[in-house]
Every structure is written in C-alpha cells, then in structure tokens.
Amino acid sequence: MQRWRIRTCVSAALATAGLLLSGCANPGVGSAEDDATAPVTLKFWHGWSAPGEVKAINDSIARFEKLHPNIHVTSTGNVTDATINQALRAGGDGAPDVITSFTTNNVGQYCDSGMWADLDPFLRKTGVDKTKVFPKSLLQYTSFDGKQCALPLLADAFGMYYNKDAFEKAGISRPPRTMSEFVRDAKKLTVRSGKDSYKRVGFMPNFRLYQNSPDRLFGQWGPTYFDSKGNSVLAKQQSTYDFFRVTGQLADAQGGYGALERFRTSFGDEMSAQNAFLTGKLAMHLDGEWRGLMLNEAKAGFDWGVAPLPVPDDQADTYGRGYLTGTVTGIAHSSTHQNAAWELVRFLTTDTRQVVSFANAIHNVPSTYAALKSPDLDADPTFKAFIDIAQNKYSQSMPQSTNGGMYITSLQDFAYSAEAGRAHDLRKGLRTLDEQIDADTLQSKS
Missing domain, CATH: 3.40.190.10 (Periplasmic binding protein-like II)
Incomplete structure (x- = not known):
C-alpha cells in the first residue's frame, strides 16, 4: 500500500484495534547514556514499500553508514503505525530504535504517551536550532504540548x-x-x-x-x-x-x-x-x-x-496557500541506543544533501529551509508549484491532539452527512460536533 493511501484512516484503525496510547501507556525505559561513537546496530522501521521508495531509503542508509562506520542500520519496511505501537508497548530487544510514521495526525498521541522520546535535549546538545532548520508549520505537526517528539522527514503539500x-x-x-x-x-x-x-x-x-x-x-x-x-x-x-x-x-x-x-x-x-x-x-x-x-x-x-x-x-x-502534512520520524523511548539513534534521525532530517536527494528520489517536498532553496532540487515546474505552496506563509497543517486526530475523523463523519443533506440544521449539528470532540478529548485524558 502506498503511503499516501493510509494517511487519513490510521487514527480510526488504531482506535478500533485498542491501540490509542494516551493516558494509559507504560513505555519501556530506554537510555541516552550510550556512546554514539561505539559499534552499534540500530533497528529502523518505516512504512515505504514501493521498490523505488525502498531503494531511496536504502541509499540514504548507505550514505549514513559511510559517514558513521561504527553504526550499522537494519531497515524494515512496509510497517504500519499499529505494528510500531505494539512493538513499542512491548519494548525489549525486538523493538525498533528509530521509527517513522506517515500519519501526522497521530503525533500528539506519540508525544503525550511518551512512546516517542523528546528530541529537544538532543537538538540542544548537538547545536541544532530547529526554528532555523524547519519551517514553522512543519514543527507544529511534529510536536505537542511543548514536546518535540518527532521531526519532519519530507513533507506533502496539496494543490x-x-x-x-x-x-x-x-x-x-x-x-x-x-x-x-x-x-x-x-x-x-x-x-x-x-x-x-x-x-x-x-x-x-x-x-x-x-x-x-x-x-x-x-x-x-x-x-x-x-x-x-x-x-x-x-x-x-x-x-x-x-x-x-x-x-x-x-x-x-x-x-x-x-x-x-x-x-x-x-x-x-x-x-x-x-x-x-x-x-x-x-x-x-x-x-x-x-x-x-x-x-x-x-x-x-x-x-x-x-x-x-x-x-x-x-x-x-x-492565494498560494495549501494544506501541509508529511512523514515524521523519531526515537523510540525504549531504545537503549538513543544517542546513536539521534545521529541517524539528525542525518535524515537536517543534512541538506540527504534531504534533497531523498526528496528528488521519491518526489516529496523537502522539509528544511536549506533543502527547499537548494539548486540541486528537482526543477520540474509542476513540482516547484508544491515547493511554493509548502513555503507560503498562509499554508496550514492540522493542530495536534492527545487522541491521535480523532477530531478529524469526527469532522469527516459529519461532513459526509452534511454533503448528503442529512444535516438539516448546520449550526446545531456543528455544536453537537464540538461537544463530541470535546468529550472524546476528555475521555482520552482520563
């Protein structure tokens, strides 16, 4: 399944599977005491499955390993959010160190549950000023309640x-x-x-x-x-x-x-x-x-x-604005190799040459200021239109919530009724929708 086909339905799938994490998760305790220069093997789980996408990931890992010969990365693709969450809940040697998600709507859930480690300490100690590296809208969908538990790994713009x-x-x-x-x-x-x-x-x-x-x-x-x-x-x-x-x-x-x-x-x-x-x-x-x-x-x-x-x-x-979303990546809280894992996350998300190469390979929008302005970026005019949308100051991403974007699913359900003419009193229906969203949020916190 191509990644963009599952983006709007994962929150509902997780809820159905009983995998909503907020308020009840007990993430395995990891460690950021490891020596990132020592030999180590990292487990990297991602959702890409198409041959060209998998090749682009493998090429990225090869570039990283060349820069960090002490770190070996084993890559597992075509992994769903539900599978990742199950592994992180279980912890242990079988859990991944670095994870990705195509579902930005779930970031609030990842941050609030503690399953994904807070990246701000790693950003600070390696001198990465996130506000100068990433556009504001992308930082908004990779953080929640003051915790930067993910970073953008390419973006998607809609036009x-x-x-x-x-x-x-x-x-x-x-x-x-x-x-x-x-x-x-x-x-x-x-x-x-x-x-x-x-x-x-x-x-x-x-x-x-x-x-x-x-x-x-x-x-x-x-x-x-x-x-x-x-x-x-x-x-x-x-x-x-x-x-x-x-x-x-x-x-x-x-x-x-x-x-x-x-x-x-x-x-x-x-x-x-x-x-x-x-x-x-x-x-x-x-x-x-x-x-x-x-x-x-x-x-x-x-x-x-x-x-x-x-x-x-x-x-x-x-005019020129658009809806933004994208792939996110982070470090499993249960990982005992968090410093080494950070080196991989930092390379994938902040190295300009890497970000541009990956963006060109899978035709997604770069997620850093430097990569967006790189002369090496694909110059195709139709692709550039999305680059411009991504950089437009009015472009917007969805706000994060503690229950993994259940409010978006609720809005969808209401919209299906409204367009079919079943919401006879729109104002009353929207008030009921607000009440439902608030009740769902309150329940997720209990």
Missing part, C-alpha cells in the same frame, strides 16, 4: 491539478483563484453524457473521493479548530459555515450531490491507471505532489498543470 486541454476548450484562460471563480469554472468544465450521467465534471467536491478529506479543502479558509483552552470551536467560526456553503455550491453547480456521487462510484482506484483525473473524468483535482510523477509515468493523454487551490473571496491575498 490543484488541472486539465489544460479541457480549460482551453471551455474558454478558461487560467486556474481559478477564488471560490466564486472555482464554482463558475467547475460548472463550465462539466460535460454531461446524458440526463443522469457525465463525461466529465469540473471538480468533484464529494468528501469520499481519493484525497478529498474535508480538512484539506477547509484548510484554504485558515480555520481554527481549538481555542486556547483546547475546546473545539468549529461551530463558533464563520469559516466553517462558509466552507460547507461553498462545497454545496460546487455540487449544485454540477448537478447535485446525488448525481455526482453516482458518477464518483464509477471511478477507478486512486493509484491505478483508472484514476479519474488520469482518465479525463475530472478537469480539476485536489491532490499531492506525488501525483505529478505518476501522471508522467502513466503518460497522461492530455496537457496538465498545477496551481494552488482557490481561496475564499474575502481572503484573496492568501
């Missing part, structure tokens, strides 16, 4: 892919920049093949499509999820209502939720040659930077481009 041929045929000169333009262009780009079917839709707003988790498009409004006391405030901000209004307008402009949902169910698998954007069924599509590489490999039969997603009309000056 809009668009079919240039379809735009030209519809007489549209450029991608939409505001939500009103978005609705207008989506309607122009929609082509029906009959009364109840489509040849192509301008933009599929339905939240069950591929990467269309509601929090990603909602990020264009720059929402606030929690107040200073940690209480959910979705019902108290106008942007939430504007978001659902615009997604409703997008659906209505193209025939309504029901017709679009029937069309969506005809789409092929996201990562297959039957992807709806690749097959021309979508003229505009929300997706991450990896899609460009896949479109090139598949030799898409049309000219395509990338642009930032539109922003609200009253926030036109924020």
Whole structure:
C-alpha cells in the first residue's frame, strides 16, 4: 500500500484495534547514556514499500553508514503505525530504535504517551536550532504540548491539478483563484453524457473521493479548530459555515450531490491507471505532489498543470496557500541506543544533501529551509508549484491532539452527512460536533 493511501484512516484503525496510547501507556525505559561513537546496530522501521521508495531509503542508509562506520542500520519496511505501537508497548530487544510514521495526525498521541522520546535535549546538545532548520508549520505537526517528539522527514503539500486541454476548450484562460471563480469554472468544465450521467465534471467536491478529506479543502479558509483552552470551536467560526456553503455550491453547480456521487462510484482506484483525473473524468483535482510523477509515468493523454487551490473571496491575498502534512520520524523511548539513534534521525532530517536527494528520489517536498532553496532540487515546474505552496506563509497543517486526530475523523463523519443533506440544521449539528470532540478529548485524558 502506498503511503499516501493510509494517511487519513490510521487514527480510526488504531482506535478500533485498542491501540490509542494516551493516558494509559507504560513505555519501556530506554537510555541516552550510550556512546554514539561505539559499534552499534540500530533497528529502523518505516512504512515505504514501493521498490523505488525502498531503494531511496536504502541509499540514504548507505550514505549514513559511510559517514558513521561504527553504526550499522537494519531497515524494515512496509510497517504500519499499529505494528510500531505494539512493538513499542512491548519494548525489549525486538523493538525498533528509530521509527517513522506517515500519519501526522497521530503525533500528539506519540508525544503525550511518551512512546516517542523528546528530541529537544538532543537538538540542544548537538547545536541544532530547529526554528532555523524547519519551517514553522512543519514543527507544529511534529510536536505537542511543548514536546518535540518527532521531526519532519519530507513533507506533502496539496494543490490543484488541472486539465489544460479541457480549460482551453471551455474558454478558461487560467486556474481559478477564488471560490466564486472555482464554482463558475467547475460548472463550465462539466460535460454531461446524458440526463443522469457525465463525461466529465469540473471538480468533484464529494468528501469520499481519493484525497478529498474535508480538512484539506477547509484548510484554504485558515480555520481554527481549538481555542486556547483546547475546546473545539468549529461551530463558533464563520469559516466553517462558509466552507460547507461553498462545497454545496460546487455540487449544485454540477448537478447535485446525488448525481455526482453516482458518477464518483464509477471511478477507478486512486493509484491505478483508472484514476479519474488520469482518465479525463475530472478537469480539476485536489491532490499531492506525488501525483505529478505518476501522471508522467502513466503518460497522461492530455496537457496538465498545477496551481494552488482557490481561496475564499474575502481572503484573496492568501492565494498560494495549501494544506501541509508529511512523514515524521523519531526515537523510540525504549531504545537503549538513543544517542546513536539521534545521529541517524539528525542525518535524515537536517543534512541538506540527504534531504534533497531523498526528496528528488521519491518526489516529496523537502522539509528544511536549506533543502527547499537548494539548486540541486528537482526543477520540474509542476513540482516547484508544491515547493511554493509548502513555503507560503498562509499554508496550514492540522493542530495536534492527545487522541491521535480523532477530531478529524469526527469532522469527516459529519461532513459526509452534511454533503448528503442529512444535516438539516448546520449550526446545531456543528455544536453537537464540538461537544463530541470535546468529550472524546476528555475521555482520552482520563
């Protein structure tokens, strides 16, 4: 399974499996007293599985071992968050020393449980100023409640892919920049093949499509999820209502939720040659930077481009922003080789040449200021569009929570009902959603 396919569902999977860690974990006691210059073998667990990705990881390890000949790294790939958490709970010789996760939503859980070691002491003693190395938004999704238990290991930025041929045929000169333009262009780009079917839709707003988790498009409004006391405030901000209004307008402009949902169910698998954007069924599509590489490999039969997603009309000056997430890495609290493990984490996350090489190899966004500006970074203009989104000061990542992002799952469930017209009183529904999120947070702390 490709990494980007599991990012939105892991929190729910962990909850179902009884693996939520906050408030009840007893992590094995590790040690930061080891000599990082002594011979040692580190166990590194990660989730990459595709041949090209695994090769990129192995090449990274080879570069590290050349710089640190005393440290040998054994790498285990295709490991899920649930498997890592089980191993960390058990501790012992079988547990990993260095771990990665594709699920930034779970970082609050990792930090709060103590399963992932606090990296701030290691940063300080090796003279790494994290605020000068990593963009602020990436530091936000790798820390929780003052604890930096993870660091960014490449990032993902979300933007809009668009079919240039379809735009030209519809007489549209450029991608939409505001939500009103978005609705207008989506309607122009929609082509029906009959009364109840489509040849192509301008933009599929339905939240069950591929990467269309509601929090990603909602990020264009720059929402606030929690107040200073940690209480959910979705019902108290106008942007939430504007978001659902615009997604409703997008659906209505193209025939309504029901017709679009029937069309969506005809789409092929996201990562297959039957992807709806690749097959021309979508003229505009929300997706991450990896899609460009896949479109090139598949030799898409049309000219395509990338642009930032539109922003609200009253926030036109924020155009260029996008939703950010990414891979994170850290040190297992149970590791007895934490100083040596830190050398590996520091190399993977802060060495500019390494970060650029890895980013180019797997076509993800670099996660340090220096790497983002490196002349060695892939100069492909469509990839650069995501680099610009990642560096935009208005781009936003999700705030961390102690229960592994359960609030995002709750928002998803509510959004499914809202788009289908089952939330008849939106304000009342959002107040109930806030109450549910607060109750879940309180329960996780008990």
